Amino acid sequence: MDNNDETTLPADTLAILNEFLAERSQREHAEEQRQINKTGKDAHFEEDWQLSQFWYSEQTKRTIGNAVEKILAEQSNDDFRIALLSCPSLYATIKNLHDKVNIFEYDQRFAAYGNDFVHYDFNAIDSSSEYLKDHHKCFDLIIADPPFLSEECMSKMSRIVISLQRSSKSKLVFCSGEVVEPWLVASLPVHRCRFRPEHERNLGNEFVSYANFNFDHYIDK
Template structure:
């Protein structure tokens, strides 16, 4: 049977179309309100085609707590103000982190998030091998939190290369992803599996875990 011959039952198709129409309507309304709202207040729907799955409130709260504790460790206010955070492919965390600390960049392929203004950096992990890619951000960040969109060796390897370019020697890294990526990840970055398990608003079939190059669990206890 050709793909063109495959059709959904009428009731299923009706539900799907209603969902997509409602999703598009909410996003249009949200974009119309952007000019009236602060960056931290903007909300977007997940785009499943981009493998986007938003964090649960408990996960956002936990990682917001991490940011607060790391800032508390800074020696003075100047260090706090200069502390730079990069969020790679985890846009649902932006609002939480932005409320804790102002100096944050959101690296995203989805250009809807350009609504966050100067905090937005368009990036495509497929360009990781290009010479000088994201060179303007080389060794710029003190904390990097990443959640790659795909659980594939290619994706993990390329995002790891980007992280290696963005990090300083002292940068703390949190990598949220599936348990299946552990062998690929440890080959690319010096990270260890942690007890903290990120969760999402929707129940996903894969087991999700966290990896870090510091004692992440101690900050979340």
């Protein structure tokens, strides 16, 4: 045989090999997605302090997850949808409870969550009231953790939240610093709750939660 001749497989053998490789690729992708849903891709991401990212503690994720599970148990709406704004470390916990979850993030790394990911910049709300139009009036529960403790951030985040909530009955939960309370309650019909979220790192500011319903009832229930 001429050493320059290329070795080729019979057509049927090649078809079987290609089918095997395709199935293996699908299995690997499915396993990767299962791990994302189970543990959260953020487990492999470092916090970006320049984006004011601070991951919640495991206890806080479990506590919020348990509260959300109780809220979901009360729902008769099959289209109940949840939005997470700037709190990516909650995604895996909430996704394990409910399939209809969108994560709104400025950080493009979280595009790893596929169609659940929505890129957003809270500053863009100034450019148009139609910002994020495809998601207007879509969500029944919105959990937000504004990235910055400023009046401007609270005002813009509140405007986005108002555009996203399905109706005035949509449940809103904010996790943020005590310092933002005057600005937040001036923008949204929320009040401070007893629940205090904690982070993996000890932060200097005191963090609390705010809601437009009795969130503590679901925390304590």
